[in-house]
Amino acid sequence: MTTRVHTFCDDALGDLDATALAAAIRSGEISAVEAVEAAIARADVANRTLNAIQVNDFDRARHLARSPGPGVFAGVPTFVKDNTDVAGLPSRQGSLAVAATPARRHAKFTDQYLSTGMVVLGKSTMPEFGFNASTEYEALPPTRNPWNTDYSCGASSGGSAALVASGVVPIAHANDGGGSIRIPAAACGLVGLKFTRGREVPDAHAGEMPVNIVSNGVLSRTVRDTAAFLSQVERYRPVRSLPQVGLVAGPSNRRLRIGVVGRSLPEIPVDAATSTALHRAAERLAGLGHDVREVGLPLPEAEIRAFYDAFLHYWGLLGFSVQRFGSRVMGAGFDSSKTESLTRGLATMFVRNAVRTPQALWRLRRIEARARQAFTDVDVLLSPVVAHTTPELGYLSPANGFDVLLPRLLGYVGFTPLNNATGGPAISLPLDTTPDGLPLGLQLSADHGDERTLLELAYELEQVFGFPRITGHPPL
Template sequence: MRVDEYRKYDGLGLAELVACGDVTPRELLDCALARSSSVDPGLNSIVRLMIEQADEQLTRPLHGPFAGVPFLIKDLAQDYAGLPTASGSKALTDLAAPEHSTVVQRWLDAGLVIFGKTNTPEFGSKGITESVLYGPARNPWDRSRTPGGSSGGSAASVAAGIVPVAGANDGGGSIRIPASCCGLVGLKPGRGLVPSGPTVGEAMHGAAVHGVVSRSVRDTAAMLDAIAGGEPTSGFMPARPEESFLSRMDKDPRSLRIGMYATTSMCPTPDPEAVAAMESAAKTLIDLGHTVELLDAPPFDDAALNREFLLAWFAYLAYEIDDVKRRTGCRDDAFERDSRVMAALGRSASSVDYLNAVEGRHRHVRALASYFETYDLLLTPTLAELPPRIGAFDLPKPLHLASELLLRSRTTGVLRHTGTVDRIIEDSISWIPYTQLANVTGRPALSLPLHWTPSGLPMGAHFTAPLGGEGLLVQLAAQLERAVPWGDRYAEVS
């Protein structure tokens, strides 16, 4: 098989070729490695090749829906036994994982051939992928721009045709943001449907979940079938539908009532292309027989949700850094400045502040539940702005020096008066104000590549569903994919 032929297939398509004997898993792996060698030096999407491990997988019979398909896992919370999970941090580059993560084992059980790990920001803490350790990942549609984050390396590798689908996870938009930046399908499952174990019970109180980025809805659906379901170390047993997610693609959904908005407190004037992404999706939905209504405002307190989300995230990052220091014996200088600043802000909050932020999610759950009494889905843009340029969020030198001085002197409470806090909040949320809702409330959400700008950049449309709405999202996504197919669009990197 030639690489140009390999790129035309989604994951299930490649698996079908293997099952029919038209191609071997070795030939597919060779294609993936050849494509990686050709394009990844300009993208920096893969931070660790696992050729020895992939070769070992090929010595055994491969079974499952994706048998023989090359695959990449994210170098964050997706442990492969015997290899470090660096999480974008130099503090973890030498700490080998003792066992596979449950989701990684399920991918192996599905027959996938894992041959590498993808780039991510340190601890997945940003919507861009620009770690000090590995350098920035770049967007195949425009290498001057970010592929998003924190699953930016995975998204770049799929958009560039290295693999048809790749591992990702999402604690505040980290599947859907890069899916939008790179023109892919990105589904964040609801809280608890996909396990985080065996080491972690519920990452970020269940706000962070595993999934994939892919080129096709059917790959996304089949992947969810492969990884969903509880495990002995889960806190609870999630309910799964009687029918598979993949089978939901065969029938159009009933006529749906969908509300939409684009203006938020953090971004009162979104980019016209972001609005166009939402409105073009709305037009297609109406053409398909659905009802779409413009809302006056978000159906929840978005300003409060964003504040609470960031406070909880900063506190979680402080815990993460302290835990890594305990396990490795490293010092503070093993972590990036931005991570240390965010962690310091987390430590400056009281325990009551933290609990207020975490418990505040119940207000947003109730507000969203009330909304879903009238509407079936919520539609927004995925991004409020175009994918940013690489380096756009680097702190100006004066703020960089000020924050370093305060960190070294341990007077981090003063950080609130340097402008650093406002800058971090603005950078973190203003261009991606739509995605955190699904994480905070535990609802499933999806980004679809339904719009391209005149300059050729993809911009996603974002759907949030009620509890247990993954099947409905898959069903609607398949209908939209049939109506406005995107599978023939390729990022022509070389």
């Protein structure tokens, strides 16, 4: 039996997105205190089933709501992912190996995030160190998908996705190092935009990474919330090396050249439901007057294969860095004996192939220029987000062990990592549903700095076809 979890009801939040909620607060129709109290009440109820909150900070949120900071989302309640520091709250990185030591100060991106005026209710759950594509653990309950609690909510920003999709908050922090904004957006029926590399204030550890693959952003239920957040990001810290996007307020009349990428590598097959959704979206785009064409892989197959091998090696390098040097980054309380099988397995895999590191890094650094050539002939690429529909809980659990889990992950995450290595922008949109009634997201990618085109096209698709919402079941 399908169990859906939502908290949409006739309270101060209603079914408002962050833009509408902020407008209601500005106008005095409701107060920020009322909005935060409603979100706390929803969180108390939903989290009993979803397990999406790592730690709450409700008392401080109530205090801050009395006088929220200025910004486009002033007074709107939100959550921050567990790998980004919020002063006074621990950042445990989804891991029992990390001590619950409160952060002394906000991360630099947290300051940028809170320049919107949002009020933080706490930290959202994530899988250990963000390495998994499902928010599941070896020794803790999983975070559940509000569309069907037997299924994964995606990862690594899974807790944020579950909280937004279920109506606890209208918008929440997420970040993406291999698909971690776009995958949970696809699983939970949300909008998830990965920015161009460098668009936002860099991640705290970006300067220590040989290749910076992480982008911070949000998960939202509407395109306009994501567009408004991007506009605030630009106002907080303009980036002269990238085209300014500005506030994108709706679709464009411009008709685009859209290339359809229907497959990844032969050993990563795309399932029937995902292929059907992709072709249906392509037909719809063509019906709107866009020039839609099949383009195949954005690079020759041999080059794509070499890229994925390099990305997997880099994934292993990150696992090794955590396992060997975690205490330097996460504090003296870090205990490497408590990490999960995925982290340990990635570290071991790296050690066995450490000699390949210079070549892998060279490939990842080279791929940006090569992949950008795909946008010479098209404006946007349309592809799946993941290679098959959202799996049931347990399929991607680290309790399976590394040797079982890794092939399953590689067969699922076939489309998102390329944009992390190249640094290009990409957005997941809930454009279809599976035969079981779960959301099915598809990805739009563009050249560096061209978030405007992605958002304009996203607006058009949202207005013409609509996005699915959890309905038909009473709230908790």
